[in-house]
Amino acid sequence: MEQLSLFHHVMRAYAANPESRLANSSLYETVAREAGLSRAQLEERDPVGRSGQPHNLIKRKIRWFQQTLRSLGVIERVPDARGVWTLTDAGKKKLRNIQPSAAVVGFSTELGVAIWSDCNRVFDRWDEPICLALTSPPYPLARPRAYGGPSIEDYSDFICRVVEPIVKNLVAGGNVVLNVGDVFEPGLPAKSTYIEELILALRKRLGLYLMNRIVWESNKPPGPIQWASKQRMQLNEGYEHVLWFCNDPGRCLADNRRVLEPHTQRHRQLIERGGEPRHAVYGDGAYRLRPGSYQNPTDGTILRTVWKLSNNCASQRRYKQMARALGLEPHGASMPLALAQRIVRFMTEIDQLVVDPMGGSMTTGLAAELEGRRWTCTERVLDYVLGGAQRFLDRPGFDLNLPLCGASYE
Ligand SMILES: C[S@@+](CC[C@H](N)C(=O)[O-])C[C@H]1O[C@@H](n2cnc3c(N)ncnc32)[C@H](O)[C@@H]1O
Numbered sequence: 212m213e214q215l216s217l218f219h220h221v222m223r224a225y226a227a228n229p230e231s232r233l234a235n236s237s238l239y240e241t242v243a244r245e246a247g248l249s250r251a252q253l254e255e256r257d258p259v260g261r262s263g264q265p266h267n268l269i270k271r272k273i274r275w276f277q278q279t280l281r282s283l284g285v286i287e288r289v290p291d292a293r294g295v296w297t298l299t300d301a302g303k304k305k306l307r308n309i310q311p312s313a314a315v316v317g318f319s320t321e322l323g324v325a326i327w328s329d330c331n332r333v334f335d336r337w338d339e340p341i342c343l344a345l346t347s348p349p350y351p352l353a354r355p356r357a358y359g360g361p362s363i364e365d366y367s368d369f370i371c372r373v374v375e376p377i378v379k380n381l382v383a384g385g386n387v388v389l390n391v392g393d394v395f396e397p398g399l400p401a402k403s404t405y406i407e408e409l410i411l412a413l414r415k416r417l418g419l420y421l422m423n424r425i426v427w428e429s430n431k432p433p434g435p436i437q438w439a440s441k442q443r444m445q446l447n448e449g450y451e452h453v454l455w456f457c458n459d460p461g462r463c464l465a466d467n468r469r470v471l472e473p474h475t476q477r478h479r480q481l482i483e484r485g486g487e488p489r490h491a492v493y494g495d496g497a498y499r500l501r502p503g504s505y506q507n508p509t510d511g512t513i514l515r516t517v518w519k520l521s522n523n524c525a526s527q528r529r530y531k532q533m534a535r536a537l538g539l540e541p542h543g544a545s546m547p548l549a550l551a552q553r554i555v556r557f558m559t560e561i562d563q564l565v566v567d568p569m570g571g572s573m574t575t576g577l578a579a580e581l582e583g584r585r586w587t588c589t590e591r592v593l594d595y596v597l598g599g600a601q602r603f604l605d606r607p608g609f610d611l612n613l614p615l616c617g618a619s620y621e
Contacts, residue, residue: 220245221276235294317596321608323586327596330568330589334376342563344377345575347390347546366405367412373568378417384462386558392451400438400445420460425453431522470557471511482508520550534598542572542595551578559584573599
């Protein structure tokens with residue numbers, strides 16, 4: 212955790228002075244101040260290696276992190292000035308966003324890995340069978356969130372580009388699940404049909420079949436208030452879409468027995484009484500009840516397609532607190548863990564591989580981890596990768612790699 216914040220302080224030191232050059236001496240002092248290190252600690256020397264030569268480990272670590280930023284194209288050496296570095300043009304623009312050409316392992320556990328990277332950088336060269344891709348892409352909002360997002364016109368293209376390399380590696384019967392939300396036509400109280408267009412694009416361009424449109428009824432604030440609360444023409448929003456696709460529906464890996472709900476008391480009593488006593492036909496003959504229907508005990512109730520799951524999740528709250536405590540920007544649109552866990556359990560078996568190309572605070576990774584599935588998440592905003600790491604501190608094999616490597620993931 213200390214290393215994590217030290218790396219972050221090195222980045223902040225450069226971000227705080229975008230136009231100026233930073234000599235290493237000032238960098239050491241800034242980082243030490245931000246990290247709450249005393250001057251004595253900053254100057255401390257410890258024996259290193261077989262020779263036992265005394266070295267200053269903190270300054271060495273700071274230089275190490277500086278090299279990571281260099282290898283990511285965020286900073287560059289100022290010519291003819293020893294130990295002076297400045298932000299590259301790309302670094303000035305987007306210090307927080309990884310360069311498209313770089314990919315760095317953020318952290319890993321025995322089961323999975325989170326990579327600080329643009330998703331295409333990783334999945335374009337992927338060659339391991341994937342069983343499930345679960346992701347919540349940025350919505351095409353009129354006022355995008357802090358991490359940005361594609362415009363509504365580019366949306367289908369954007370998603371197809373992200374999903375295509377994953378689909379190439381999807382096992383037969385593998386699933387792709389997208390959590391997306393409705394948006395309104397600009398200036399109108401009418402819904403955009405971008406979701407319908409997306410479904411068609413995934414079918415036509417990538418051959419994915421729509422398995423179901425699951426409705427996730429959540430308790431998040433209803434906004435935008437313009438059409439419902441002010442103009443009173445619309446209704447308050449109450450759900451998001453969980454779109455479920457499969458490349459080979461006949462061999463779909465999903466199994467609803469892994470996500471059965473407990474029977475209601477009424478249903479248990481019905482079973483105990485030996486099932487239905489009535490003979491009934493209703494719905495103009497569409498449904499028939501015979502005496503004895505529902506008499507066989509089953510393990511639970513099959514889930515319906517409307518999932519009522521709170522948006523307010525203890526795991527997210529803890530994550531946000533920990534991220535803030537480290538001075539990291541917490542993610543503003545993370546999924547509830549229960550939603551991701553349900554999907555992971557429903558659609559995969561233990562040890563199968565789950566990926567999330569736009570991992571945010573790593574909820575999909577955590578769900579897979581807790582369900583004993585292998586996982587890989589990519590995320591291009593460093594704060595989210597580092598904050599997400601805090602959710603895995605107690606997981607077997609947890610290793611924070613980011614500060615230790617400047618190498619690309621090849
Ligand atoms: C809605 S959020 C995902 C939230 C996530 N499900 C969670 O629970 O925290 C979308 C994320 O996609 C990331 N993102 C957008 N484009 C990306 C890309 N090309 N490669 C990697 N990450 C990307 C954004 O930075 C953002 O964190």
